Amino acid sequence: MTALEGVKVICVGQFYFAPYCTMLMARLGADVIKVEAPQGDPYRRLPTVDDDGYPIQFRFLNSGKRNIRLDLTQPAGADILRDLVRGADVLVQNLSPGAMDRFGLGYDELSTINPRLIMASGTGFGSFGPYAGESAMDLTIQARSAIMSTTGFADGAPVRTGPSIVDFVAGTHMVAGVLAALYQRTHTGRGQHVEVALQDAVVPSLTSNIAGLLSKNTADFERTGNRHGAMAVAPYNAYRTADGWVALLCPTEAHWQRLRGVMNDPAADDPRFATMPGRCEHMDDLDDVVERWTLTRTKKDLTQLLGDLKIPCAPVVTLPELLEDPHIRERGVLRTVTDEQGSFMTLGSPLFLSDSPMVEPTRPGGLGEHTDQVLTDELGLSAEDIAELRGAGAI
Numbered sequence: 392m393t394a395l396e397g398v399k400v401i402c403v404g405q406f407y408f409a410p411y412c413t414m415l416m417a418r419l420g421a422d423v424i425k426v427e428a429p430q431g432d433p434y435r436r437l438p439t440v441d442d443d444g445y446p447i448q449f450r451f452l453n454s455g456k457r458n459i460r461l462d463l464t465q466p467a468g469a470d471i472l473r474d475l476v477r478g479a480d481v482l483v484q485n486l487s488p489g490a491m492d493r494f495g496l497g498y499d500e501l502s503t504i505n506p507r508l509i510m511a512s513g514t515g516f517g518s519f520g521p522y523a524g525e526s527a528m529d530l531t532i533q534a535r536s537a538i539m540s541t542t543g544f545a546d547g548a549p550v551r552t553g554p555s556i557v558d559f560v561a562g563t564h565m566v567a568g569v570l571a572a573l574y575q576r577t578h579t580g581r582g583q584h585v586e587v588a589l590q591d592a593v594v595p596s597l598t599s600n601i602a603g604l605l606s607k608n609t610a611d612f613e614r615t616g617n618r619h620g621a622m623a624v625a626p627y628n629a630y631r632t633a634d635g636w637v638a639l640l641c642p643t644e645a646h647w648q649r650l651r652g653v654m655n656d657p658a659a660d661d662p663r664f665a666t667m668p669g670r671c672e673h674m675d676d677l678d679d680v681v682e683r684w685t686l687t688r689t690k691k692d693l694t695q696l697l698g699d700l701k702i703p704c705a706p707v708v709t710l711p712e713l714l715e716d717p718h719i720r721e722r723g724v725l726r727t728v729t730d731e732q733g734s735f736m737t738l739g740s741p742l743f744l745s746d747s748p749m750v751e752p753t754r755p756g757g758l759g760e761h762t763d764q765v766l767t768d769e770l771g772l773s774a775e776d777i778a779e780l781r782g783a784g785a786i
Contacts, residue, residue, distance in 0.1 A: 393420025394747035398573070400424070400481045401472070402456065403463075405432040407529070407555055408513045408589070409485035410452040411562035412569070416481070418740035418749050423456040424765055426472065428463070429784075431758040441735060454728075454737040454752040459766075460759030460786055463494045467785035474770050476501050476508060480582075481569055485513035488524045498584040508582040509572040511565050517588035529557040532589040537613075541600045544616040561592035599623070618674065625670040626650070628678055629707055630685040636707035637690045639681065639697065649700045654684045728752055762786050 398421040402413040410425070410432075417423040425432075434449040441447050462468040473496070476482060482501065484491055491497050491512070498510045512518075515527020522535075533539045533551050543550035568585040576582055600613070603621030615622055617629040617638070626647075627640040641647040644667065651659045658680045663673045670677050685693060690706040697704035708716065719725055723739040728751070737752045766772040766786070780786045 392747070393750055394744055395419040395421040398422070398481065399479045400483065401426060401475055401479050403472070403482065403484040403486060403491070404513070405485070406434060407448075407452060407558035408562050409483045409511075409565070411559055412511070412513070412565040413456065413483050414452050414454075414738065415562070415566050415740060415742060416569070417455040418752070419742065419744075419747070420750050421481075424475065424761075424769075425453055425456040425458050426461050426463075427458060427758060429460060431460070435758065443733070443735070445735070447736075450735060450755050451738045453755040455750060456755065457761040457765055458756040458759060459762040461762075462785055463496065465783065465785045467780055467783055469494050469496060471766070471770070471780070471785065472496060473501070473504055475765075476505050478769060479505065479508060480573070481509045481511065483511045483513070483565065483569070487526055488514050502582060502584075506581055507576060509569060509576065509585060510582070511569050511572075511585040511587065513561060513565055513587050513589070515589050517586055517591060522590075527589055529555045529589070532557045532593065536590050536593050537597060537600070538593060540613055541597065541615070541620065543614045545614050547614070549614070556596075557589050557593050560596065561587055561589045564592040622671060622674070623667075625667070625674040625677055626681050628674075628681075630678070630682045632685050632690045632693060633688060635690045637685060637693050637704055638707055639685070639693075639702070639704045641702065646702050650681075650697070650702055653696065653700060654681070656680060656684060658683075723749075726752060728754070730754055759786070 395416055398416070400413055400416050400421045400423045402409055402423055402425045404410055404413070405427075413421075413423045413425070432449060432453070434452070435446050437446050437448055439447050441450070461471055463472060498512070501508055501510060515532060516522035516525055527535070530551055533542075533556075534549075536557075538557070539549040539551055542552055565585065565587040568587055572583050572585050597620070599620035603623065604613075606621065619625070619627040619640075624640060624642050627642075629636050629638050641650055647664075647667075647670070661676075662669075664670045664677055688696070694704055694706050713719060714725065724741055725736060726739040727734055727736050730753070732754065735754065739752070740749050743749070763777055766777055766780075772780075777786070
């Protein structure tokens with residue numbers, strides 16, 4: 392059986408945060424119903440589409456879910472969600488702060504309908520604190536959380552991370568919170584409210600950067616480029632090769648001694664490089680020595696050679712190279728699915744359980760595609776009932 396077989400999940404969310412959380416739950420076997428507003432998830436309307444004209448981001452995050460179209464601003468629409476909650480285990484939402492309460496669908500009300508319900512709310516800053524209630528997106532959280540000020544090079548502007556790291560880190564935290572609440576419910580019989588804030592989820596990733604600030608009592612090294620966040624390890628950088636770049640680091644003295652030996656460059660024997668503090672103090676000169684050597688080899692050769700020596704090293708791959716990477720293909724985190732309509736790429740799952748198979752993703756539905764099916768199967772509504780709701784604009 393799958394890990395979450397029989398678990399019913401409602402996703403009232405858009406963009407990446409809640410959809411990624413519930414995508415992971417779907418891959419673990421949960422039955423996920425995605426509730427969309429009449430206009431649909433904004434990511435249905437992005438210009439990044441595949442050969443079939445389908446929005447790629449939406450497909451990645453929402454394949455394997457059932458899609459219903461519901462207007463929660465209409466009393467009848469809110470009533471439908473309340474009825475769905477009666478038979479649900481989990482509701483995950485990341486609407487704008489306070490939206491669910493305005494619809495009369497906050498945790499206090501929903502938990503009276505279903506005391507076993509676990510409701511997970513994702514926001515930018517949580518339900519308390521000076522910033523509570525402020526709207527947030529991945530970019531603005533990166534700005535507010537010092538992610539941008541610690542990304543890039545010292546002589547350049549602050550830079551956002553390439554991937555939308557905040558949304559996905561927070562989505563993973565939310566999965567952990569929901570699974571913990573499901574486990575506790577087996578003992579108490581009660582659900583609870585799980586809260587994950589984007590800023591809370593990403594701040595721990597700054598551990599090295601904060602350590603550097605506290606130990607040096609200065610923010611002079613706030614943006615360290617490809618170097619260690621606390622400027623406390625050297626060599627630690629991206630180095631040019633004959634055909635690209637490699638990321639290389641020596642976190643211990645033993646690593647450095649092995650690298651020094653294979654470089655066979657007298658300059659590496661400089662007494663200034665004899666200790667980690669010395670190498671950090673003179674890292675500009677150290678990087679020159681290392682890169683002079685890496686430039687004589689290809690990134691493939693370096694990765695093989697240093698890997699054999701157990702020195703941490705990896706090629707800096709491009710996005711096209713990533714999509715062709717045999718390890719990525721075999722692990723299936725990016726999956727090409729073939730069905731009667733053709734083939735498409737979507738996300739697999741980074742979660743592997745030895746006794747719980749992953750549910751293979753299926754093609755995501757169109758806006759409201761499963762509305763009639765869900766209302767019939769889950770709530771027992773008749774065709775006449777559904778037609779009446781559609782006429783009233785609730786669905």
